[in-house]
Amino acid sequence: MNERMIHRHTRLSIFMHWFNAFCWFALLLTGLGLIKNEQLNPVGAWFPSLMRSLFGGGENLLMVHQYLGLIWAGAFLAYVLFKRRETWAFLKEVFTVSPASDMLWLVKMNLKMTMGRKGLQRFGLTPDMPPQGFYNFGQKLFAQASVVGGVVIVVTGLVMFFSTISMDNPGPAAWSRVIHYLTVGVVFAGLLVHIFMAAISREERPAFMSMFTGNVSEHYARHHHPLWHAQVATEKDKDD
Amino acid sequence: MKKYAMVIDSSVCIDCKACMASCKVQNNVPRGYWRNWIKHTIPDFSKGPLTRTHFQPGGCMQCDNPTCVQACPSGATYKDPQNGIVHVNEALCIGCGNCIKACPYDARFRHPDKRVPDKCDFCFSSGRLERGLLPACVDTCPTKARVFGDLSDPDSDVSRLLRDKPAVRVLAKGGIDTKPNMYYVAATAPTDWAGEVEFPGAFTVMATLVNPVVKVAVGLSALGVAVMWAKQIFSPDKEESEHESSAPGKD
Amino acid sequence: MKPATDSSTREHGMKTEAKTLSRRGFLQASAAVAATAAGVPALKGYVSSAHAAGVAQQAPITSHYTVCDMCFNRCGMIAQVQNGRVVKLDPNPKFLKSRGMLCARGNAAVEHLYDPDRLKTPLLRKGARGEGKWQQLTWEQALDHTAEQFTRIAEKYTRCGVMFSPGSDMQSQFLNRFAEVFGSYNITSHETLCLLSKNRAYLDTFGETPYADVLYSKYIIIAGANPLEAIITPDTIDLMEARKNGCKIVVLDPRYTKTAALADEWFAIRPGTDMAFFLALTSVITEERLYDPDFAEKMLFGLDEYAAHVRQYTPEWAAGECGIPAQDIRRIAREIAAAAPASMIYPGRRSSDYEDSTQIRRSMAIANALLSNWDRPGGVLAAREVGVRAPYFDVPWYDDNPADRIDHGMAPGLIHHEGSFKLMRDAIIKGEPYPIRGWFTFKTNFMQTAANRNKTLEMLNHLDFVVNADIVMSDTAWYSDLVLPSPSFLERNDPVSALQGSSACACAVWRDAVVPAMYECRDMLWICTELSKRLGFPESFDFTLDEYRKSQLESIPEAFEAIKADGVYYNPSKVYGIYFDSPLKTQAQKIELFNQRYAHEGLDPMPVYKAPRRKEGAFRLVVGRTAFFTHSNTNNALLIEFKDENTLWMHPRPAAKLGLKDGEMVEVESSAGKVALALRLFEGMEEETVYMATGFGALSPELRLVHNRGASIAEVLEDHSDFISGNMAMHETLVTVTRRVG
Structure with a gap:
């Protein structure tokens, strides 16, 4: 492909993304394996039993979960500490929304993804999408959930971790587990969409590829992230 | 497969506290806490010379329907299928305290240093059973009020006692039968001291609210994905795919 | 028992044989199954095991026989030692005297051993007595100082100028021996605050101190005793077993004790009026001729006099004194007589109650005599033969010594080798008949156990040198001049001790150290040996403990192996009918309802009731x-x-x-x-x-x-x-x- 490519993700970002993906996946599986209770088993008793057999007992499973969680949180903490500017930029980006156009984008995107252009037409909507920046609104929503959820998960996780080390009251651990589980559940619901959009749908295939290469085609950028493209173009002009 | 149980002839208990002391030493139970107990009736002095007090030794009842196990989200406290003992896997426990509240007998306490629940396990974890010794409280009891053994062995002391003598169990209030494995030779007292099974708020919320919410959220999300996927496979938008593959855009 | 190597085999032998004796070891067959029961998988080996469920990997545990010292009962125990520390004490299931049990105190001996308050070095008082200023001494200095003080006192005030309180430890006999060789008659100990009145009463009635055959009794009256709390083996345990077998228990106590709480009947008797109850009880028995006439004929001395004497003490009269209704007294008298001879008035132990305690206990002893339960199942038994010898030693004669012990003649029934702490203390304060200036106490704490602490303090003012050997800084040690740290019973080898447990057993035990002595602690044999060298009579302590034991067991050499194998030796000696063919050791050679010696000495030959003092508002x-x-x-x-x-x-x-x-x-x-x-x-x-x-x-x-x-x-x-x-x-x-x- 001879099209001009635009740099979208640094190597560190790409690493952090996949590191995060791995941790989430592992933490989700081990965490799910930790729930072993007739009234709670989200997927049935076979799963925690299987995980315990694989790990040689619930205590090992817990330990892997706890320390992996600490490594995961630690890596992000390091990122935040050493890449303050990038962190700030990222947060600013994902938490900046223009409600009117973004909501419209969301509605349109939903219709488009489930019913196609006909769906848009059926509701009397034009096929063009409201322009999106570096992240589209869907990505922003998921990023917001990940950031907020991540903080909640880390905090509640730490409470549970320190419960038997230094906490004299069992209450916080009990409630932390409830919140931990709820948050993971909600973020996981978003994650399913994220995975589909990024890895399965054709729509965002270039974005998925950029999570390996770091670059997207100018065409894709202009089409999917026009505001970002415009910004990049301006900066480029300046540089030129 | 064993089913360890205790049959207690509380009529011979003299409230000497040997069982409590023995347990404490064997299991390093911290100061101010006990894994077992001796309860007693309040004497009615209006009976004059016939005034009596009944002393009643007890401890974890290793229930067949253990509400403590039901309240534990992680299986850190569990009933051992090999011998019926309700154990605590301290390494798997996060010290949430659910099980302590869920026990109607108050047989568990939060260990002040380990911050995990601690309870009688018939001296299993101390290694006594493995070494062929009786639980510390049973071994030391002066009047042998406490008798320990395997209910699935018809020749055991406990089986024999239960055959020979009518026995009762101290049951939780509020209708939940935890099916305790501590039997008292009938006419024991007091029998009304057990509390209600209380599943703590955190557990109830998780079981009845959070778990359904998470299931619904994940379910809806999965449904959406399924629809999108189906759409992509069965009725792809022509233009879109063209648009994706063809280099120059129309707009 | 030797540690490590052969303890495992011994433990095994112990367990298999124990099957017939007790419940110990019944789980053994299943041990292997139990080991894997927790189902903790293999990986656990790589993670922290501190928090793991199931049986954690442990250092090996060795088992050692020993004998408890948390009270006087001396129950057999098995100490479990891990990494050089005593981690648990279990009852020795073969120890019949305690019926294979260990009470709360025995279990808590671990805390006694590892008590942070233990004495660690010899300490010499620097400030005033009780001020708590101490100087650490080496043993050499402590022993030299003691020898010097004893020599000084002996030279100035004679050897009787040092009082000895050897306690009731298994090593007390060494301090006794030391005191006698040193030349002091003034030996007194804890017993004079405890059981002497009861012993005196039974000696003066039966010629023997009594052992209650509780297990086989059908009716027991307990007065002036609380055996379910003040544990006596095997009586405490047997009481509950007898009760299971239908024995009726009647308790007379002004306090609702746990014994009262578990009795069939409890009467809140007015304190000090027990004798009224028993005089009335015996008056019913004699008047209604509820006793066994053949036994009375053969065994009782002074029955007619006694029957006449108690005629005045009717149940109606007694009811007014003791507060127990007359019809209950009468009923109980008939019931207990009907159950005779397998019925008894429980003799009790501590009888240091009243100025009339010997006579009160005698009224109880006489009631026993009328139940014809002497030397019979379910009754009151004589001492059995154990066979442990008291090794002989020479007692030197010192010309300058006074004629007798300081309290001699101050009480008509003084038991010579025990004396009376109370009377001695009074005599020391008065300085009459002669001065005492030194005191050696071992594991006795008169400051806390003897009535009138202020008088004990006053006595100390008359003493120049007080040396105390104990495990902790007791109140008595706190007011001493020199404090010597003793090892606990788990840290020392002790001589053989003979024990009797009614019909349960006549047995012999010894102690071997379970763990080595901690700190600078030294046992009493070592202290006496070292002091004897400094005081010029080393030949009195020229033996090892093994030689001493050998001499104790000379007539029962089989006891060595038995004690090593089981922690206890049983002498299958006669239990009942010991006096069947031989006369009693009383003056009348019969059971003395009427005590001739008392009559001779101007004491009441038969118990005469004296109402206890009362004071308005007190x-x-x-x-x-x-x-x-x-x-x-x-x-x-x-x-x-x-x-x-x-x-x-x-x-x-x-x-x-x-x-x-x-x-x-x-x-x-x-x-x-x-x-x-x-x-x-x-x-x-x-x-x-x-x-x-x-x-x-x-x-x-x-x-x-x-x-x-x-x-x-x-x-x-x-x-x-x-x-x-x-x-x-x-x-x-x-x-x-x-x-x-x-």
């Missing part, structure tokens, strides 16, 4: 103990959890009259002293009686758990004594109780 203070503590040995981190201070028990009715409320601080005052402690209102009290448990309110700050906690009985009890035996009389104090102001 309460009679009675003392006692719980199953968790022995006397003043309360400074135990585990046991203190069962009871961390004592309270004054009082019936709510008199309390209401005084306007006193439950839980408030009250002052208890007698002519001896005043103490403050919390009030506990309890309906299970006779209304003119108040009660305090022993062992609290310690003066010594180095007993950190009980220093100034609760109140000391020694502070408030007046020092009365039993007229006949000289035993301390601890229930003769009338106290006033008032709200503490400020």
Whole structure:
């Protein structure tokens, strides 16, 4: 492909993304394996039993979960500490929304993804999408959930971790587990969409590829992230 | 497969506290806490010379329907299928305290240093059973009020006692039968001291609210994905795919 | 028992054989299954096992026989040692005297051994007595100093100028031997605060001290005793077993003790009136001829005189004295006589109650005689033969010594080798008939256990040198001049001890150290040996402990192997009918209802009732103990959890009259002293009686758990004594109780 490519993700970002993906996946599986209770088993008793057999007992499973969680949180903490500017930029980006156009984008995107252009037409909507920046609104929503959820998960996780080390009251651990589980559940619901959009749908295939290469085609950028493209173009002009 | 149980002839208990002391030493139970107990009736002095007090030794009842196990989200406290003992896997426990509240007998306490629940396990974890010794409280009891053994062995002391003598169990209030494995030779007292099974708020919320919410959220999300996927496979938008593959855009 | 190598085989042997004896070892077959029961998978080996469920990997545990020393009973125990530490003490299932049990105190011996308050080095007093300024000494210095002081006192005041209190330890016999060789007659110990009145009464009735065959009894009256709390093996355990077998138990006690709580009938008898009850009981038995005439003919001396004597003591009269209804006295007399000879008046143990205690106990002994239970199943037994010899030693003659012990002649029934601490203390304070200036105490704590602590303090003012060997800084040690650290019973080898447990056994035991002695602790044999060298009689202690044991077991050499294998040797000696063919050791060679010696000495030959003193507005203070503590040995981190201070028990009715409320601080005052402690209102009290448990309110700050906690009985009890035996009389104090102001 001879099209001009635009740099979208640094190597560190790409690493952090996949590191995060791995941790989430592992933490989700081990965490799910930790729930072993007739009234709670989200997927049935076979799963925690299987995980315990694989790990040689619930205590090992817990330990892997706890320390992996600490490594995961630690890596992000390091990122935040050493890449303050990038962190700030990222947060600013994902938490900046223009409600009117973004909501419209969301509605349109939903219709488009489930019913196609006909769906848009059926509701009397034009096929063009409201322009999106570096992240589209869907990505922003998921990023917001990940950031907020991540903080909640880390905090509640730490409470549970320190419960038997230094906490004299069992209450916080009990409630932390409830919140931990709820948050993971909600973020996981978003994650399913994220995975589909990024890895399965054709729509965002270039974005998925950029999570390996770091670059997207100018065409894709202009089409999917026009505001970002415009910004990049301006900066480029300046540089030129 | 064993089913360890205790049959207690509380009529011979003299409230000497040997069982409590023995347990404490064997299991390093911290100061101010006990894994077992001796309860007693309040004497009615209006009976004059016939005034009596009944002393009643007890401890974890290793229930067949253990509400403590039901309240534990992680299986850190569990009933051992090999011998019926309700154990605590301290390494798997996060010290949430659910099980302590869920026990109607108050047989568990939060260990002040380990911050995990601690309870009688018939001296299993101390290694006594493995070494062929009786639980510390049973071994030391002066009047042998406490008798320990395997209910699935018809020749055991406990089986024999239960055959020979009518026995009762101290049951939780509020209708939940935890099916305790501590039997008292009938006419024991007091029998009304057990509390209600209380599943703590955190557990109830998780079981009845959070778990359904998470299931619904994940379910809806999965449904959406399924629809999108189906759409992509069965009725792809022509233009879109063209648009994706063809280099120059129309707009 | 040797550690490590052969203990495993021995333990195995012990267990297999134990199957027939007890429940121990019944789980053995299943041990292998149990080991894997927790189902902890393999990976656990790589992770921290500290928090793991199931059986953690442990260092090997070795088992060692020993004998408990938390009270006088000497129950057989098995010490479990891991990494050089005693981790658990279990009952020795082969030890029949204790019926294979270990009480709370025995279990708590681990805390006794590892008590942070233990004495660690010899200490010499620097400041005033009780000021707590000490200088550490080496043993060399401590022994030299002791020898020097003893020599100085002996030269100036004769060798009887040193008093010895050897205690009731298995090594006490060495200090006894030392005292006798040194040349002092003045030996007295804990017994003179305890069981002498009962012993005197039974010696003067049966010619023997009694052993109650509780297990086979069908009817037992317990008065002046609380065997379910003041544990006596095997009586305490047998009482509950007998009860299971239909034995009826009647308890007379002004306090609702746990014995009362588990009895068939409990009468809140007015304190000090037990004799009235027993005189009336025997009057019913004699009048209605409920005794066995053949036994009476053969065994009783003075029955007719006695029957005539008690005719005046009708149940109706007794009811007025003791508060127990006449028809109950009559009924109980008929019931217990019907159950005879397998029925008894429980002889009890501590009888240091009243000035008339010997006679009170004699009235009980006589009731036993009339039940014809002597030497018979379910009755009162004589001492059995154990076969342990007391090794012989020469007692030198010292010309300058006085004629006899200091308290000689002060009580008509003084037991010669025990004396009377109360009478000796009075004599020391007076300096008559001769001065005593030195005191050697071993594991006895008179400051806390003897009535009238202020008098003990006063006695100390007359003593130049007080040396005390103990495990902790007891109150007595705190006021001593030299304190010697003793090893606990788990850290030393002890000589053979002969024990009898009614019909349960006649047995011999010894102790081998379970763990090595900690700190600078040295046992009494070593101390006596070292002192004997310095005092010029080394030949009296020229033996090893093994040689001593050999000499003790000369006539029963088979005991060596038995004790090594089982921790105990049993002599299959005669249990019942010991006196079937031989005369009793009384003057009449029969059971003396009428005591001829008493008559000769101007004492009442038959018990004559004297009503206890009463004073308007005053309460009679009675003392006692719980199953968790022995006397003043309360400074135990585990046991203190069962009871961390004592309270004054009082019936709510008199309390209401005084306007006193439950839980408030009250002052208890007698002519001896005043103490403050919390009030506990309890309906299970006779209304003119108040009660305090022993062992609290310690003066010594180095007993950190009980220093100034609760109140000391020694502070408030007046020092009365039993007229006949000289035993301390601890229930003769009338106290006033008032709200503490400020």
